[in-house]
Amino acid sequence: MPSSYTTRNRLNKQATGEATNTWGTVLNSGGLDLIDFAADGITTISSAGATTLTTANGTTDQARARILNITATTAATVTIPALEKLYLVRNAASNADHIITNGSSSVTIYAGEIVPLITNGTTVWRFALRNVEGAKLTNLGAPTTDTDAATKKYVDDTAFSSSTTLPGQTGNAGKFVTTNGTTASWADAIPPLVVKTTTYTAVARDRLLADTTGGAFTITLPASPASGDEVFIADGGVTPSSAGWGGNNLTIGRNGSTIGGLAENLTCRTRGAAIRLTYLSGTWKVTG
Numbered sequence: 001m002p003s004s005y006t007t008r009n010r011l012n013k014q015a016t017g018e019a020t021n022t023w024g025t026v027l028n029s030g031g032l033d034l035i036d037f038a039a040d041g042i043t044t045i046s047s048a049g050a051t052t053l054t055t056a057n058g059t060t061d062q063a064r065a066r067i068l069n070i071t072a073t074t075a076a077t078v079t080i081p082a083l084e085k086l087y088l089v090r091n092a093a094s095n096a097d098h099i100i101t102n103g104s105s106s107v108t109i110y111a112g113e114i115v116p117l118i119t120n121g122t123t124v125w126r127f128a129l130r131n132v133e134g135a136k137l138t139n140l141g142a143p144t145t146d147t148d149a150a151t152k153k154y155v156d157d158t159a160f161s162s163s164t165t166l167p168g169q170t171g172n173a174g175k176f177v178t179t180n181g182t183t184a185s186w187a188d189a190i191p192p193l194v195v196k197t198t199t200y201t202a203v204a205r206d207r208l209l210a211d212t213t214g215g216a217f218t219i220t221l222p223a224s225p226a227s228g229d230e231v232f233i234a235d236g237g238v239t240p241s242s243a244g245w246g247g248n249n250l251t252i253g254r255n256g257s258t259i260g261g262l263a264e265n266l267t268c269r270t271r272g273a274a275i276r277l278t279y280l281s282g283t284w285k286v287t288g
Contacts, residue, residue, distance in 0.1 A: 209236025212248035220253035234274035246271030
């Protein structure tokens with residue numbers, strides 16, 4: 001009776017009475033050596049495109065290896081036997097994804113991954129190391145280094161808290177975060193127009209309606225302005241019966257800075273006028 005072979009790894013099964021006085025040769029080369037390779041052997045696939053792993057009964061082949069080391073630098077498709085098997089698959093490429101298939105089912109091994117892969121002969125499954133397939137990391141401790149993972153709660157509690165870098169979200173719908181380089185705060189996307197009827201010190205991004213109907217007054221520009229700071233001021237008191245700034249002038253105080261390069265306040269006398277001042281190149285400039 002001749003030898004037969006195991007289904008999955010194609011090992012030599014000696015028939016009763018076979019290879020008298022030479023049984024060790026068959027056992028070693030057709031069995032033990034192949035078992036050793038099936039447990040920890042490596043098959044390297046260096047070619048891009050399609051590769052079908054070789055299979056052979058009782059002798060060395062590619063498909064018997066435990067580890068498939070795909071070194072192709074562009075996309076490769078590797079066909080494994082339609083048999084039960086556990087593989088470890090390494091994609092050595094830095095920017096190419098490879099496919100493992102048994103002819104009826106396939107999986108992707110993404111660039112740089114080392115992935116355990118199981119097949120029952122019909123379907124191929126991979127352990128999801130890149131795409132966690134809906135699974136979640138839980139019970140993570142507070143991160144302490146740049147490479148530590150963080151939970152959603154940790155990020156929410158830390159990023160959006162009034163005691164940390166970003167301010168709290170409550171009551172700030174539709175606004176955006178702005179910073180002066182030291183602290184962050186919320187700001188309206190378009191600041192509202194605010195009526196002023198008496199002396200006031202402006203802040204950057206103010207949009208003011210200065211109503212001088214009750215008498216002339218001064219709006220003072222921000223102290224220590226930063227480049228790009230703007231203040232918008234419009235005549236808020238002009239009506240058919242009121243001359244607005246044409247009757248009672250508005251004074252814009254320079255607050256230690258220059259306006260148009262001059263160390264002088266600006267007097268607004270035009271009825272119904274509007275003015276936008278932008279701090280650029282060390283002085284307030286009329287930009288609108």
